[in-house]
Amino acid sequence: METEHGAPLRGLAELAERSAKRTRLVYARTVLKTPGVESDPALRAYFSTKIAREYGDVQILPDVIRAQQGATATPRSKAKDTGASMEMAHVLDTLESERGIGPTAAPSASDGTVSVRAAFAAKPRSESQLESALIGTSDANHAADGQSMLSRALQRKKELARREAQPTPHPQWKLMRVISGHLGWVRCMAVEPNNQWFATGAGDRMIKLWDMASGQLKLSLTGHISTVRGLAISARHPYMFSAGEDKLVKCWDLETNKVVRQYYGHLSGIYALGLHPTLDVVVTAGRDACARVWDIRTKAQVHVLSGHRGTVASVLCQEAEPQVITGSMDATVKLWDLASGRCTNTLTQHKKSVRALALAPHEYTFASGSAGGRNIKRWRCPEGTLLNNMTNEGIVNTLAVNPDGVLFSGTDTGSIRFFDYDTGVPFQSIEDIVQPGSLDAEAGVFCSTFDQTGTRLLTGGADKTIKVYREV
Known part of the structure; x- marks a missing residue:
């Protein structure tokens, strides 16, 4: 199939690849290839901290949801966390290679830099501490059954209202x-x-x-x-x-x-x-x-x-x-x-x-x-x-x-x-x-x-x- 000028039409895969390359060149020139980013430790620390602050919370399930789901959701959430960590590591490798930074040793505390990988390697808080703070020791078994804290709170409210609605005994x-x-x-x-x-x-x-x-x-x-x-x-x-x-x-x-x-x-x-x-x-x-x-x-x-x-x-x-x-x-x-x-x-x-x-x-x-x-x-x-x-x-x-x-x-x-x-x-x-x-x-x-x-x-x-x- 040809165009009006006689040139053959390019395939869809080739057009998509060309578009992706052009987009990559545009953003690489304006953002990734900004002068001074690779050489300035302060800018590197700024971008690393910003990535950790904005995307660190989506790596793992929030502790409240994990406490509500109980033990049945723990293996599943761990698998998701491992997959998300591997995917993020691959993204970081690609980003460093495009910047020309390459894998470097962990920076010392004296130069004031913060590694991107170190920012994403932070471990979550203890689940047991959060679970005991939210639902108490007596309700830990109920959380294992998969019952949400909201439903238990509503049940307690209904029971309290039922007790308050009890009439005072009066003589006939x-x-x-x-x-x-x-x-x-x-x-x-x-x-x-x-x-x-x-x-x-x-x-x-x-x-x-x-x-x-x-x-x-x-x-x-x-x-x-x-x-x-x-x-x-x-x-x-x-x-x-x-x-x-x-x-x-x-x-x-x-x-x-x-x-x-x-x-x-x-x-x-x-x-x-x-x-x-x-x-x-x-x-x-x-x-x-x-x-x-x-x-x-x-x-x-x-x-x-x-x-x-x-x-x-x-x-x-x-x-x-x-x-x-x-x-x-x-x-x-x-x-x-x-x-x-x-x-x-x-x-x-x-x-x-x-x-x-x-x-x-x-x-x-x-x-x-x-x-x-x-x-x-x-x-x-x-x-x-x-x-x-x-x-x-x-x-x-x-x-x-x-x-x-x-x-x-x-x-x-x-x-x-x-x-x-x-x-x-x-x-x-x-x-x-x-x-x-x-x-x-x-x-x-x-x-x-x-x-x-x-x-x-x-x-x-x-x-x-x-x-x-x-x-x-």
Whole structure:
């Protein structure tokens, strides 16, 4: 085969050989034949050190990988190391012959040179020392089995998490007493700070005070013209606060058993009431989709906490930030800054209406309950970080937490469930027993609270009774 000028075409092997020779001549003139490289010991030492530094690590397997592979990989790695060393020696011989250096004796330390071969002849560190430092003496046998350190670390992490998730053992709870006296659904209750008595409010527009020890009725208070939905007893003043669907907030003097102040301003029925533990303010919320902050003494409306798009069904007050927490039928929980009256965070993880909130007395968290899905959630204050989820079948109407880490939840179907608060693991589930003569549909639990010791639980329901539970 010929070209246009009649010259025969050269073979592929001949063309490749010519190209290689030209490339070699170009680089030999510019790099390898640089004047002074062969004669200058400093330049020789520089190039030798650079080669050792850049290519020395790829001669052998890293010690970490060799320790992971164990004894089975040792002969193979040694064979690879021998082959790599022979190949590198051949490259060095070729390089020295092209430079015209030739094999020379090992330079002395006095002339400051470093041999290329000496740089590559360095021995690796002891494998046993590195193996003992990385995986310890007790795990050396596992490394021989070929199990990686990463998988063992993951297994240890899972075992540790499993141990931490073990719930704290709690005693079982048993029904101790059933108290009758209301003529309507029991919608709210509060325990006196000295744990001597407790108060309940119901659909019969009455507020009743009961003796804690005997369960006997001590006093009945009238004044509301609609269902009483919120109660709070002050630990700093001899006052009790009540709120109802009649849009009124009342302050009762417990020494005279009379109303001393009334707070006006809500545009619709009030569904929740919370009393601040250290400030002279009371917070109420209801169907007008906002929470209102009242000054106890002056009856002035300090803030209107607006932002919810539905009925605000629950409200909490605490000393630390956030000082006000609200739960609404729009399926959100809002955290409020009481000083500025602004929302600091909105929690949207619930899928349905939030009807219950409860503060943990033993840690800086709170719980919320809604109507569906994983309907009980635990949050960390002050930012509102979700910690875990719990489930109770039905619409959760009430939550309560005691200092021992027991979370109680009651639903509209009468399902009662006790959880370990820290892990969210349920340890007891029972069904509410309706009062004889009531319908089965009246088994719903609307309100609950623990006494000041945390050993007795009070619940109010649709069968118009108050039930007292205690630890077995």
